[in-house]
Amino acid sequence: MRIYKAKNYDEMSRQAANVISAQVIMKPNCVLGLATGSSPLGTYKQLIDWNNKGDLDFSGVKTVNLDEYKGLTKENDQSYYYFMYNNLFKHINIDLKNTNIPDGTEPDSAIECARYNRVIDDIGGIDLQLLGIGHNGHIGFNEPDSEFAKMTHCVDLTESTIEANKRFFASIDDVPRQAYTMGIKTIMQAKKILLIASGADKARILREALCGPVTPQVPASILQLHNDVIVVADEAAMAEF
Numbered sequence: 001m002r003i004y005k006a007k008n009y010d011e012m013s014r015q016a017a018n019v020i021s022a023q024v025i026m027k028p029n030c031v032l033g034l035a036t037g038s039s040p041l042g043t044y045k046q047l048i049d050w051n052n053k054g055d056l057d058f059s060g061v062k063t064v065n066l067d068e069y070k071g072l073t074k075e076n077d078q079s080y081y082y083f084m085y086n087n088l089f090k091h092i093n094i095d096l097k098n099t100n101i102p103d104g105t106e107p108d109s110a111i112e113c114a115r116y117n118r119v120i121d122d123i124g125g126i127d128l129q130l131l132g133i134g135h136n137g138h139i140g141f142n143e144p145d146s147e148f149a150k151m152t153h154c155v156d157l158t159e160s161t162i163e164a165n166k167r168f169f170a171s172i173d174d175v176p177r178q179a180y181t182m183g184i185k186t187i188m189q190a191k192k193i194l195l196i197a198s199g200a201d202k203a204r205i206l207r208e209a210l211c212g213p214v215t216p217q218v219p220a221s222i223l224q225l226h227n228d229v230i231v232v233a234d235e236a237a238m239a240e241f
C-alpha cells in the first residue's frame with residue numbers, strides 16, 4: 001500500500017487524477033471503477049480539464065460505478081446516475097454506452113444484482129477502482145456488517161450513512177433507505193485500487209481502516225489485503241497518522 005499525503009483537497013484531487021490519467025494512457029481501453037460523493041468531485045474536474053484540452057482520451061474507456069440508491073430514477077438529481085452524468089460523463093468524450101451504473105429503478109433486487117454482476121463479468125474485470133470512504137468505513141455502500149458481502153447486493157443503509165447523506169436531500173425523510181452496491185469481492189478483484197480521503201472528519205476512520213484490524217465492521221480495512229492500493233489523502237484526513 002502506498003500512501004501519499006496531499007496538502008489539501010485540490011492537491012489530493014490532482015494527484016488522484018494523475019493516477020487515473022496514467023491508467024488511461026497506459027491502457028486506452030481500460031475499465032475504470034468509479035465512485036460518487038464529494039471526495040472525487042475535484043478529481044473529475046481535473047480529468048474533464050485534461051480531456052477538454054485534448055490531453056486525455058476517454059473514447060475507448062469503459063466504466064462501472066460502485067453503487068446507486070434503490071428507488072431513484074436517472075432524472076432524480078440525487079441519483080448517482082445524475083451525479084456521474086453531470087459531473088463527468090457529459091463533459092468528456094466517453095461513449096455513454098460504455099458506462100455502467102446499477103439501475104435504481106429495478107424493484108427486484110435479485111434481478112438487478114444478477115444483471116450488474118453479469119455486466120462486471122462481461123466487461124472483464126476492473127483495471128482501476130476509485131474509492132471514497134464513509135465515516136463508518138463503508139466503501140461503495142458496503143456498510144459495517146458481521147461478514148464481508150461478496151458480490152453486488154442490496155443494502156439497508158445505516159443511520160450514520162443516512163445522516164451523512166441527508167445534506168444532499170430536502171429532508172432526511174427523502175434519503176433512500178436502501179442501495180445497490182458492488183460487493184467487497186468485486187472491489188478487491190480490481191487490479192489496482194485508488195482510495196481518496198479529505199477532511200478532518202475522515203481522520204479517525206482512515207487510520208482505523210488502514211492501521212486497525214481487518215474486520216467487516218470496518219469494510220475498508222479489507223484493502224490492507226490488496227496488493228496494489230494507492231491512498232491519496234490530504235493533511236486533515238492524515239491527522240492521526
Ligand SMILES: N[C@@H]1[C@@H](O)[C@H](O)[C@@H](COP(=O)(O)O)O[C@@H]1O
Nearest residue numbers: 036037038039132133134140141
Ligand atoms: N456511497 C458513497 C460512497 O461511495 C462514498 O465514498 C461515501 C463518502 O462520501 P464523501 O466523499 O461525500 O465523503 O459516501 C457515499 O455513501
